[in-house]
Amino acid sequence: MTIRVVVADDQELVRSGFAMILDAQPDIEVVAEVGDGALAVDAVRRHGPDVALLDIRMPVMDGIEACRAIGGDCRTVMLTTFDSDEYVYEALHAGASGFLLKDVRRDDLVHAVRVVARGDALLAPSVARRLVEEYTARGARRRDDVRLDALTARERETLLLLGRGLSNAEIAAEFVVSEHTVKTHVGNVLSKLGLRDRVQAVICAYETGLIAAGDPPRGGGRPGG
Template identity: 80%
Template sequence: MVIRVVVADDQELVRSGFALILDLADGIEVVAEVGDGADAVAAVRAHRADVALLDIRMPGTDGIAACRAITEAGDCRCVMLTTFDSDAYVYDALHAGAAGFLLKDVRRDDLVHAVRVAATGDALLAPTVARRLIAEYVSRPAPGPPAARLDVLTARERETLLHLAHGLSNAEIADRLTVSEHTVKTHVGHVLAKLGLRDRIQAVICAYETGLVTPSP
């Protein structure tokens, strides 16, 4: 199956460069290159794109608003482009449904990999990007025990959520819990279903918001 991608960035050289890299990759087709969020939303709808690569900062409709509109309208996954140090909108992007983040100086192979991961429905939780962003921008919860929202989870599911919040992969969680990766996938699925979450990134947000995990000072 070919992964259909929309690339949205107001800098022509940036979006053309990303589009060229992705078009050269097997199984990926860039169906549109656009310069603002409104055009990205329209292009995703017109081409039934699987993944939208969105710059957070764009004139007119920005990447966050575009991400929210895209995720609410269908199954297209949104990956945000950020300069990391200067973007103060990560929390909003996560709540808008972003599946992950890429730095604008991302390596060629990592860009291709990120698009393929997003297309499978998974989230991008690379420790060097997403976990640090989440730790910096998610609001600090009030002191006290984890919120009652987590009471629907079993002890093992809560432990799984804790490991997700620390950025561990399924294989790493399986090693920590001394179970199979299949069992971990089952636990993750139960966590998402019980808490009404879309993906692993939303699970991480939930872990911070409920006080199960607190960002490092």
């Protein structure tokens, strides 16, 4: 099945570069390239893509508002210059399925689109770190949350590691189990807590106090499910 993609970025060279890389893949087709959020929303409604790559900062309508407007019409991945971007928290709550730095490597860009298209989400350790910083800035406090009562001890551990940015493979290594077993744990966590994907699981890990604002993110390597 071909993965249909909309690319939205007000920087033409970035936009065309991403589109060229993706269009070169046999299983990916870029159906539209646009320069602002309003055009991105229109392109999604006209073309019905599987994935939209949205720059966070765009004229007319920024990527966060576009992400909210797109809603469940397709999966969205935010493009950001991460170290200087203060909108990560808002983008996660707007429904973004993941983040890519604009200097992402070619292979990681392609991998990310495939990960998101299959229904997973991607959250690199640097994204988890930024989320911690946002919670620190907002004065978040560690607290007990009754939502966690629905989870088994192993499922709590799984949510904790998701919150720290670990991939399924890294969690499997921590638990010394197969990735299939980890996928089962992740599925149970999402189902019991009513979460759409692992990005929402990360948010939940902080909101419930399972991870405190001072805890160091863990994990590394390629982002993904």
